[in-house]
Amino acid sequence: MKNNLRERREQAGExxxxxxxxVDVSRQSINAIERGRxxxxxxxxxxxxxxYDCAIxxxxxxxxxx
Amino acid sequence: MTETKTSAKQRIDRRKRHKRLMYGSLAxxxxxxxxxxxxxxxxxGVLIYWGGFFGMLAIWQFSPVTLYDERDVxxxxxxxxxxxxxxxxxxxxxxxxxxxxxxxxxxxxxAAFDGAALLFVGIFxxxxxxxxxxxxxx
Numbered sequence: 001m002k003n004n005l006r007e008r009r010e011q012a013g014e015x016x017x018x019x020x021x022x023v024d025v026s027r028q029s030i031n032a033i034e035r036g037r038x039x040x041x042x043x044x045x046x047x048x049x050x051x052y053d054c055a056i057x058x059x060x061x062x063x064x065x066x
Numbered sequence: 067m068t069e070t071k072t073s074a075k076q077r078i079d080r081r082k083r084h085k086r087l088m089y090g091s092l093a094x095x096x097x098x099x100x101x102x103x104x105x106x107x108x109x110x111g112v113l114i115y116w117g118g119f120f121g122m123l124a125i126w127q128f129s130p131v132t133l134y135d136e137r138d139v140x141x142x143x144x145x146x147x148x149x150x151x152x153x154x155x156x157x158x159x160x161x162x163x164x165x166x167x168x169x170x171x172x173x174x175x176x177a178a179f180d181g182a183a184l185l186f187v188g189i190f191x192x193x194x195x196x197x198x199x200x201x202x203x204x
Contacts, residue, residue: 021074025135032137041136 003060006034008052023047077131084129091121150193157186 009019009030016034020027023044032038040048049056095118102111126133134142161183168175 021078024074024077024132025137029135029137038137038140044136 001039001060001062002036003033005030005048005059008054008059009034012052019048019051022051081129081131081133084125084131085133088122088125088133091118091125094118095121150189153186153189157183157190161186 009016014022016027016030020030023030024047025044029038029040033040045056045060048059052059095115098114098118099111102108102114105111164173164175164179167173
């Protein structure tokens, strides 16, 4: 599933490590999500959406799936 | 740094520390059993090994922080799937093939083959029991 997490994170001026700490996963997991190599659980998707104060579908787009 | 960020950072640091302790405990156990074998102190070696192993399990289970995130768990699950797949293909094709070759007099299977075949059957029987249990609960 494609996503715009990297753009959102960079707009917020955060590093992958910062975001990882905020949503309680490893930096490697954030990197894998940004590169589209790992689809997060619903719980983590909610955490990311809450962190950026937006809806899940504003970050993840199933229509853009590979 | 906000208070929330500080506590999140502390949680990550704690996770790293507990992981190091976990692997350290296992390493002590492994060194113990190897050293015990070399020194002829097998019982002491096994006791240290068990201690290290149970220490690792205790840290993993009772750590107040989550030591592995969801991607770690997903990767482990995928690796287990692939391992079972490889074992299934190797066993389903390999065991009857080797028996057929022995029957045809092409090769002689070592005595350990029966044990290995039994272990193979045991692994998949265990899988079937666990799978059935999970299916009934789901």
